[in-house]
Amino acid sequence: MALKVKFVICLHSHQPVGNLDFVFEDVYRQSYAPFLNVFEKMSEIPVSLHYSGPLLEWLDTHYPEYLDKIAEMVDRGQVEMVGGAFYEPILTLLPTKDRIAQIKLMQHYLLDHFQADSSGFWLAERVWEQSLVAELADAAVRYTLVDHTHFNYGGFEGVPGGYYTAEDRGRAVTLFPINEDLRYLIPFSEPEKVLAYLKKFLNKSDDEAIVVYADDGEKFGSWPGTHELVYTEKWLERFLKLAKSNEDWLELTSFEKILRENRSSGLAYLPDASYREMMEWSLEPEQQARLDSLYAEFEKKPEQKVFIRGGSYRNFRKKYPESFLMYARMLSLSKKADTEESRTFLYRSQCNCAYWHGVFGGIYLPHLRNAIFENIIAGEKTLNEPAGITATDMDLDGRDEWIVNTEKMKLIFDPDRGGRLLSWDLKEQLTNFQSTFTRRPEYYHHYVTEGGAKASEMTGVHDTPLLKEPDLKKDLAYDSYQRVSILEHRFSTVPTPEEIRTLQFPVDLPFIERPLAVNATGDRLEMLDHRFGVNKTIQVDKNTFSVKIHCKKEDNSPLLAVEWNLFTLSPTAPDKGFFANGEFIGHAGTESSLEGKELQFRDEYRGFSIAFQLSEPAEIVIAPLYTVNLSESGIERVFQNSTIFFVMPMPFDHALKLQVQYTQLFS
Known part of the structure; x- marks a missing residue:
């Protein structure tokens, strides 16, 4: 029986490049501000926070006092800042040099603004591929987070606790499993039910059990119905007080503290994956219907259901030609961007939200697609490309597209x-x-x-x-x-x-x-x-x-x-x-x-x-x-x-x- 359950609360907050200003404002008021206020009043309870670059830039412009408050909470040891790729790209879609650059951008920002030397990494949409290990290690990333279903796909049974070591070509990075069950329990179930779930982990380990809850910050106030639940009905405050009152068996902690105090549970070689819903969304409609039927058929056979999974995140580029066009043009700019100004536009164009679609609007939102192209075009403008007609196989179908470039326009046929x-x-x-x-x-x-x-x-x-x-x-x-x-x-x-x-x-x-x-x-x-x-x-x-x-x-x-x-x-x-x-x-x-x-x-x-x-x-x-x-x-x-x-x-x-x-x- 475990001595204690060590429990990490990690919130990921993000708004995409090009999102409407009133959306930033609404979500700030509904979610980001009240969430931090609750933790500020309960200064003895630690929390790990990740903010994407576009959101940090907006906060810096509109609510610098919010960032000051985070800096104070970091200074007193309550907030642990988790890094990431600055403009929230899907890392596996980028050339290696852009992957490293985006990670370094975030590391420098966190150090400059919060004096936080973060070795953690929020993996956008938890899109994992084994080749990331060496590159994350090269960028001085010590740990990242993936869903516990990633581990199930890799042969792990049930809900793994602890943390694990991913290895590739002799390089290593730590993986923390995100508990999927908690993503559905919090904040929609009563705090007592969540605590009862956590207590079950006492019986699953002879060592200290480690459980990670990591989810979207917007879920705490801006998702439908959640502001009233979390703040008016005080779900968050009630949950934190209940957790604190059970500290004889439940320790609220941070990733860095766990890495200092607990040893790795062993090696983990995980297949390419994202969270379960993302892999479903990447499929065509008729394939999603068949997958749903399979899930229903194996609902009472969890040990077999784990082998049922959807497609690859990369499939969105095939499912939506509009996504592939943005992707192809982004890669074209990546090859040419040779100044700090052009690279900044490039990195902004890599923000993931407009490249896919699931329960959120994504690629269907015109202003998000517009923002991607706005940054690609701005980046290309800095390069002063000559006028003329050139041919290139942008969509990799073996046949050339033709690009006509003038002083005022660029056309692709x-x-x-x-x-x-x-x-x-x-x-x-x-x-x-x-x-x-x-x-x-x-x-x-x-x-x-x-x-x-x-x-x-x-x-x-x-x-x-x-x-x-x-x-x-x-x-x-x-x-x-x-x-x-x-x-x-x-x-x-x-x-x-x-x-x-x-x-x-x-x-x-x-x-x-x-x-x-x-x-x-x-x-x-x-x-x-x-x-x-x-x-x-x-x-x-x-x-x-x-x-x-x-x-x-x-x-x-x-x-x-x-x-x-x-x-x-x-x-x-x-x-x-x-x-x-x-x-x-x-x-x-x-x-x-x-x-x-x-x-x-x-x-x-x-x-x-x-x-x-x-x-x-x-x-x-x-x-x-x-x-x-x-x-x-x-x-x-x-x-x-x-x-x-x-x-x-x-x-x-x-x-x-x-x-x-x-x-x-x-x-």
Whole structure:
């Protein structure tokens, strides 16, 4: 029987690069500030804290007194600061030099601001791969934390206590298992129930038992219903007092103290993994459904259930092409960033939240994707790359994408799939006007068709989700092709805005994604179609580019449509919208149909306009595209793109010309 249970409370607090200021403010008031206040009043109780770099920077600007309070608590030995990679990247996705640099950034920050020489490391989303051991050791990291399910996948039985040594090529780092059961008990179960769970560990060891609770700081106040539970009903204060009153068998302690006083429980060689839910989210919807069935089948066989697991975190790059594009462009910048300024933008672009999706909005949140591209574009601007046309295989499919770089814009085309425009940087605005999003099935969409939970039934973000809006079903549409730009369609009739929004128009995928041969000369990119006879030529100036389309007439499809999808952030903001012939048509989320040869989109907030001018009269159809996606507060509708179709009789004796003019409205 163990002499004591040594119990570590560790909170990880994070806000992503680019998150909205009011979100930082709300979470600070709901969670970060009251949590620290409780511990400040109970100065004899230790706590281990990790704050991500983006949050630390925000706190330093808005609430420096909060950081001063942490520094005081560190100085008196109550708070143990846990390090990490500064801008909260998934470490395994980064080149080695960036991994080490991000870790060192955090170590220097903690030393400068808190006089905390931390040897701990918070592993973002607990994405573990064995190759991390040597690099963490090289960065002077002594310990990190992974879920106890990581250990189960590695052959450990039950809920391991203690701490373990991971080894790779003769280098070593300490691993503390995070207790998964406690993540579900705290703070949703009564303190007495949590203490009863902890007491069970007295019977599981002949030495001192070590139990780690590590979870999100936002869970203590900003998750649905938790502020009232944790602070109004004083769950946290009651729990800490109860724990303190049981110090005859329960010792609240820190990681560093355990490392000084207790020996390692042995070696641990763990497979690549993250926490259980993350590995489920990385799967396709039908795979998640089958995995859920397996979990249910083995619910009463825990010794066998442990061998059931989801996919790899890396799979998000395959699941969401938008993620891979950000990843590819981030890696491209990493290869070139050779100044402190460019590297700072690079490290900010590596913040993990916009690269994946689970119970939080993640990649579905336009402002988070925008922040990634904003930093990539800013980093590239510092490098003063020469104008010109270059080819590179960005998506590693064995076929080149073509990059057209000018003083004001950077465009990336994919000739292998119809010559589509994948990326369109407006350098002065630090905006990728093609940070659009493709609608796809998600496993949780069955709640939209079957009905979600009521607000009163929500006790945590992993419950049956709340449907935050009525009639979400009407926006539950799935795209059969990637919603980017300069996509050609063949129609027999002009689609309506409603048909475009709900994808109720014929999609000829082989035509849209036909492979094109490339001939690049000077400022021209000619893409030739040998199958359908629809060729296009791109010619670029510093702030203008033109698209010429040559095509032969189809008897059954006499209309040619050219599709554009524009990344516009807000559907109703009064400072952005569409104009024709000088007259306002509607905001970015408008549904409109008009005839003409020109269309303009103006964004007064970001200070630019885009003018489309056609050589032929066209039916111009505009529609908004929304996704139906999950966030921690429920399933909601999120505006992603403004979609434009230019539809005209298919030319067959001369080329259609579409000129695109970018204008900066103010400097």
